[in-house]
Amino acid sequence: MAHDERAVSAGQIHPGDFSWSFWLSLPLYPYGKRRTIRKEVVKDTVWTFDQIQGIFYVVVPVRMTVVKLDEGGLLVYAPVAPTRECIRLVNELVVEHGNVKYIILPTISGLEHKVFVGPFARCFPNAQVFVAPSQWSFPFNLPLSWLGFPQKRTQVLPEDSSKTPFADQFDYATLGPIELGPGRFAEVAFFDKRSHTLLVTDSVVCVPEEPPAIVQLDPYPLLFHAKDKTSDIVEDNQANRRKGWQRISLFALYFQPSVLEIPRWSEVFRNALKATERSKKAYFGLFPFQWRSDWKRSFDALRGDGRLFVAPILQTLILNRAPRETIDWADKVASWDFQWIIPCHFDAPIKAEPHQFRQAFSFLEKQPAVSAGLFNSSSYPLPEEDFKLLREIDKGLNQFGIVPKALEKV
Incomplete structure (x- = not known):
């Protein structure tokens, strides 16, 4: 290649x-x-x-x-x-x-x-x-x-x-x-x-471990998501770019993985008012993300060994x-x-x-076929706890008749 x-x-x-x-x-x-x-x-x-x-x-x-x-x-x-x-x-x-x-x-x-x-x-x-x-x-x-x-x-x-x-x-x-x-x-x-x-x-x-080249042309989004709180001023280095990218990947594929907590909006607005002028550059200082200290374990489970998977x-x-x-x-x-x-x-x-x-x-099969000598992707399941919000969305859409009911595995 x-x-x-x-x-x-x-x-x-x-x-x-x-x-x-x-x-x-x-x-x-x-x-x-x-x-x-x-x-x-x-x-x-x-x-x-x-x-x-x-x-x-x-x-x-x-x-x-x-x-x-x-x-x-x-x-x-x-x-x-x-x-x-x-x-x-x-x-x-x-x-x-x-x-x-x-x-x-x-x-x-x-x-x-x-x-x-x-x-x-x-x-x-x-x-x-x-x-x-x-x-x-x-x-x-x-x-x-x-x-x-x-x-x-x-x-x-x-x-x-x-x-x-x-x-x-x-x-x-x-x-x-x-x-x-x-x-x-x-x-x-x-x-x-x-x-x-x-x-x-x-x-x-x-999902790559490092941010793709196109994302790095303007690193601001990566550094924005590398923050741990509203007032953080994050240094532009590869470690912080990587941290931001991995959090972006989790958010993009799960909406809200188990390692991400959304603070009350009253707290989000209070923190925004306290933010410095520099940190207010993005969305007036609003930062509705609170990552747990062990957030990277979810990314490591998502990426696995660089495997192919269907988005959650x-x-x-x-x-x-x-x-x-x-x-x-x-x-x-x-x-x-x-x-x-x-x-x-x-x-x-x-x-x-x-x-x-x-x-x-x-994931669509009750008993996934296992090929001799080949890994079975069901041996690398994504963490069920990270699907919580998506399961709730699915249940709500189905209860209101917006989408048809999910069918049983084959």
């Missing part, structure tokens, strides 16, 4: 390169300013483009993957914001490898992916756009053309992957749609046969609505001969074999 990373060098930086003027369509941090890092992960074949997004400085990577086509040209999986910097980095590949021919939207519910497809497609007017089936929008289910997708160039991915113009190089499998009451969830996994690389959106992740939110609120369908999809994906996995969030690329992908979904 290659490891070259490329962003605009310091001498070339211009504020307009990172500007994203349509940020109000998805008002997430960093709002109208988005940096991009390109990384070559398979030499002359596969590249990732990382940006960040989040809420309350809980920032995680959001990733686009570009794959060179055997026939010449490029396929783009899950576009990110097409800033000047991003498009310049893509066009450098276009010069060398040919035009962007296909743009893939592999999800139906992820606004952090869907909102960028139309603007990105307009930057490459000859590219065909393929979208996951059963698209929907909230609060009104609008035609894709109303959402900015180019009407004459947009089509739904066929159920049979052999019916696409890129079938010789790519296979794909669609999970869902899984009905969730007010919405649906679906994901399309793509397999590049040439590079033995699997592209997924949200289904599996791997998906485990608790989504995939358990369709366990049989999810297992069948995971079986199909695991039948492909991939060696690397590139998710749209957290770490990438991940060195992983098909059985490791399949075993990540063993």
